[in-house]
Amino acid sequence: MKSDIQNKDDIIKIVNLFYERVQKDEILGHIFNEIAKVNWDTHLPKMYGFWDNLLFQTGDYKGRPFPPHVNLNQIFPLTCIQFNQWLVLWHITINELFAGTKTEELKQKSQQIKELWNIRMDMFNAPLNT
Numbered sequence: 634m635k636s637d638i639q640n641k642d643d644i645i646k647i648v649n650l651f652y653e654r655v656q657k658d659e660i661l662g663h664i665f666n667e668i669a670k671v672n673w674d675t676h677l678p679k680m681y682g683f684w685d686n687l688l689f690q691t692g693d694y695k696g697r698p699f700p701p702h703v704n705l706n707q708i709f710p711l712t713c714i715q716f717n718q719w720l721v722l723w724h725i726t727i728n729e730l731f732a733g734t735k736t737e738e739l740k741q742k743s744q745q746i747k748e749l750w751n752i753r754m755d756m757f758n759a760p761l762n763t
């Protein structure tokens with residue numbers, strides 16, 4: 634039986650497996666590796682802190698998560714295609730490793746952020762109706 638997410642070590646397991654998959658993914662891999670040229674040594678610890686803070690209010694993340702995506706969107710438009718794939722991979726990874734109340738909370742919160750960001754990005758990319 635799977636256990637629930639308990640702490641940052643569990644978050645680290647999810648994030649590591651997720652980004653291994655992201656890098657091999659047909660829709661997302663090239664965006665991270667070739668377009669954004671992400672430095673994984675700095676990106677992964679940031680992501681551990683972001684999700685740990687979101688789930689356990691640890692104060693481990695104090696950044697502004699949306700702006701890097703606006704910058705990326707200027708060189709590679711982020712649409713529902715990328716956002717949906719991001720969420721599918723994220724949820725598959727979480728479900729594979731954990732189950733329980735915190736696990737459901739993580740999935741729900743990530744879905745909410747993804748939906749909000751997707752709408753905000755669509756607004757950036759919409760042609761002006763003037």
Ligand code: HEM
Nearest residue numbers: 664669671676683696697698701711715716719743746747
């Ligand atoms: C649409 C697919 C997405 C792509 C292609 C993408 C790509 C990126 C890239 C290239 C960065 C900058 C990495 C770096 O240089 O350190 C980044 C940062 C980040 N992303 Fe995403 N992302 C996506 C969706 C999401 C979603 C849905 C979330 C949250 C629910 C998220 C959370 C974050 C956070 C927290 C950061 C760190 C921001 C900071 O620098 O403080 N991303 N992402």
